[in-house]
Amino acid sequence: MELKEDTPIVILNFKTYLESTGERAVELASACQKVADETGVNIAVAPQHMDLSRVAGAVEIPVMAQHIDPIRAGGHTGSVLAECALEAGARGTLINHSERRMLLADVEAVISRVRELDMVSVVCTNNVQTTAAAAALEPDFVAVEPPELIGSGIPVSKAEPEVVTGSVDAVKKINPDVKVLCGAGISTGDDMKAARDLGAEGVLLASGIILADDPERALLDLVSKI
Template identity: 55%
Template sequence: MFVLINLKAYPCDPIDIASIAAEVAANTGVRIAVAPQAADLAAVAETGVETWAQHVSSIEHGSHTGSTLAEAASRAGAEGTLLNHSEHRLRLADIDGSLRAAERAGLETIVCANNPKQIAAASRLDPDSVAVEPPELIGTGTPVSKADPDIVTDSVDAASGTPVLCGAGISTGEDLVAASDLGAEGVLLASGVAKADDPRTALESLVDPIA
């Protein structure tokens, strides 16, 4: 199982969480990555944790002020990127452009989607993985695997062989196991670790059932 911690723009210490994630990954053998703000990519990568960008833009080098160049994210230490998160929606053409930009820069990709129908469309664009995240469950602490397990199983079917991750409301080891049982190959989470009073304990408890 792949565990990707999205730090969003939360007021957490990205270096502290990245260092914890690197240690937990090394101690357990679980694949754990951290997606910080773009300005923190290099510092997070220096901790040794697998580092992901929260987004890259569908651009090449040129006059694109305010965009996130895939090559710049890669140079900063990113190994992959999220795309089309529910908090950063893209048009289908822009998802495709960002996928091609990520491919050009050697970044692994996860395209997020709200439901199985969108998962099917995203999978046809040939990302490395897709992630199903019903937006109404994000940050609630109620995982989709409990709220509506059919969304996960239907997304796995709709993905036609593309690996599926499960997001929204993931916070416990039980949630991770449930996602795996439904066919997901990883999870996305944010507040369960990034806003935890004790991020180390939260992350260790999360991965303990699969370590």
Template identity: 45%
Template structure:
């Protein structure tokens, strides 16, 4: 099932009441495509998970987790707390919140025991292959220099997607600069199993229209 993940990050429109409003719009739009096999997911801040997960039908992911278990870890983010709050998965190792490979391995191992899906971000294929050894549910290849920009990875680095498909198979999600119908279409045609987007939707004045356009590309 193709994944379409919208990362709210800590944008103003993706925080608190505004995050809930946006998530509801996304949920409503996703229902229009309910007869397709696209799985639309929103990744929100920890403080917003419980509220948003209780108000929408689409899956809610957390944006980060720490490699910790119950104990004295002030400020740490437990997988168990995310799951209990209503999250149905987690994104880790985003270029804006990096982890070591050892930490990634530990989180994946703990998440498997909880039956909690993990999407691990990687800046390049070499890192992605190292992460693949830990058998996460998904690996998102996102060249850092393209994140948040107007030039997409499918336009600038199509060969990276092709090579990643061969090495990572249907676990591959692609992100970085994806903001248009053509970006999504090309990414899927190259063999990726989904896309990770953010500012194109979260910071849009018409997020519903942008989302419809991007989902039509599948």
């Protein structure tokens, strides 16, 4: 699968749950791989920094970083260098996630950096206006997620459908090449279908799958109505 071309895409953000740490990160990614293989849906995973190379070594589906810093190689202790992420196996990165917001100038800098390395950029945004702003920076994807719905179990497609349609409209006006994802509260096949019906080309999700009793089954349900 190509991270960029094959939509709809499902990106599973592993965040920093114990349920998606270390050995369990590898297992979760393997479950994603299995569902992708069975269903033909493009599923990408974004494990924690220190799990990334192990996960990338264990699965064939695209692996992404959760964050990359706006730096060039040098003295930046504790930061994530794009080249290091790439060599570890990352084919793209989330940028500006609601739990890791970035300065406007740094969002732009990271998009440019990863573009140079032919990596895929997914900029997370919190409302229609910031989605429009992000689209002007020409990333590959924007993923709009109203922060108050993240981890809530209430899907954005139901609670605030106008955020999804408004984001799609705003992006298409500014830069039709940018693809729009949505996230926050998404966990079921109905949620994913609703997101698609609103114009989203995929979804970004996390706890709805990670904390499910059976993540593989939850993923299968998620992609069942595409």
